[in-house]
Amino acid sequence: MSKNKELILSRLRDKEGQYLSGALLCSEIGISRAAIWKHVRSLRQNGYQISALPNQGYRLDREPDLLNIEKFKQRSIYYYQAVDSTNLTARLLAEEGAPNYSIVVAEEQKNGRGRLGRSWFSPKANGLWFSILLRPRMLIPTQAAPVTLVAAAVLANQINNQYGLPMKVKWPNDLLIRGKKAGGILTELKGELDQIEYLIIGIGLNINQQEQDFPKGLRKVATSLHIESGKLFNRTDLLLSFRDNLVKAFNLFLNEGFAPFYMPWKKYNITLGQRVTISWQGGLLQGKALHLTKEGALQIQDNRGEIHTINYGELI
Numbered sequence: 001m002s003k004n005k006e007l008i009l010s011r012l013r014d015k016e017g018q019y020l021s022g023a024l025l026c027s028e029i030g031i032s033r034a035a036i037w038k039h040v041r042s043l044r045q046n047g048y049q050i051s052a053l054p055n056q057g058y059r060l061d062r063e064p065d066l067l068n069i070e071k072f073k074q075r076s077i078y079y080y081q082a083v084d085s086t087n088l089t090a091r092l093l094a095e096e097g098a099p100n101y102s103i104v105v106a107e108e109q110k111n112g113r114g115r116l117g118r119s120w121f122s123p124k125a126n127g128l129w130f131s132i133l134l135r136p137r138m139l140i141p142t143q144a145a146p147v148t149l150v151a152a153a154v155l156a157n158q159i160n161n162q163y164g165l166p167m168k169v170k171w172p173n174d175l176l177i178r179g180k181k182a183g184g185i186l187t188e189l190k191g192e193l194d195q196i197e198y199l200i201i202g203i204g205l206n207i208n209q210q211e212q213d214f215p216k217g218l219r220k221v222a223t224s225l226h227i228e229s230g231k232l233f234n235r236t237d238l239l240l241s242f243r244d245n246l247v248k249a250f251n252l253f254l255n256e257g258f259a260p261f262y263m264p265w266k267k268y269n270i271t272l273g274q275r276v277t278i279s280w281q282g283g284l285l286q287g288k289a290l291h292l293t294k295e296g297a298l299q300i301q302d303n304r305g306e307i308h309t310i311n312y313g314e315l316i
């Protein structure tokens with residue numbers, strides 16, 4: 001950390017939760033207001049929560065709360081400060097023989113990925129960015145699509161029941177709270193037509209971010225558990241309980257398919273019954289989302305009454 005940034009941090013710490021005037025900081029450290037602002041922004045990017053108010057200055061609300069790696073030992077959890085994408089790291093580890101249900105988690109992703117080449121904003125120490133490696137013994141790629149719905153149903157169920165937050169799922173991979181995106185899932189696989197070698201289920205959940213921690217373009221569409229509840233969450237405990245529930249669920253899915261998750265998914269979904277536009281292999285389709293099949297595919301009735309069954313697609 002640069003000397004000036006350390007000075008700013010130490011002055012903010014001295015104020016113990018009170019505002020410190022920007023002008024005072026400038027004169028004490030001997031740098032411009034713009035330079036102070038640049039350092040504050042970079043501290044925020046490193047997980048420090050700092051409020052800024054006109055005429056009052058800056059206040060240190062919280063230092064970064066890093067994951068507690070002591071609790072990850074013996075659980076095949078691979079921990080990193082920063083990676084490009086946990087899905088990518090999981091793939092490299094899978095190629096080196098990492099065992100079934102290994103988890104890759106990082107405080108920060110430099111190049112977090114969404115679907116279809118989109119990016120996933122993954123700043124340091126306030127969300128959970130992790131991937132689970134699954135090595136199914138007998139599963140063909142067409143049977144794998146619902147694994148994303150399984151993960152979505154499990155996470156929504158836990159967040160509703162344990163934390164009282166109304167998380168909903170939007171087919172196939174969005175996790176929303178009160179209409180804003182709190183998380184997303186990116187499932188990737190390696191395999192042949194008749195056999196999957198491994199699946200990587202990448203999960204991104206916004207946990208302790210404040211509104212100002214999101215880039216402007218995301219503020220209207222994104223939210224976090226903290227924004228929705230006013231509480232701060234222990235990310236280590238959350239990760240461990242998500243992991244336990246997901247591993248249990250994936251085991252059940254590999255043995256019994258999607259059927260046990262059908263009702264939970266329906267309970268939390270906001271897609272069925274809606275008019276939707278979907279982009280899929282067949283192009284763009286408009287209609288009503290009628291039904292989810294027992295295999296996790298979405299059935300859409302188009303404007304002429306014809307029904308289409310869609311395994312992979314993207315609601316726009």
Ligand code: BT5
Nearest residue numbers: 085087112113114115118120121130184185202203204222
């Ligand atoms: C997703 O894609 O929702 C899948 C996100 C998966 C992220 C995890 S993190 C761990 C693992 N490693 C990775 O590299 N990825 C996975 P999609 O449906 O394509 O949504 C992407 C869109 O969501 C972007 O285009 C933005 O509009 C929005 N977005 C990006 N970052 C966000 C965030 N942190 N919170 C809410 N919305 C976000």
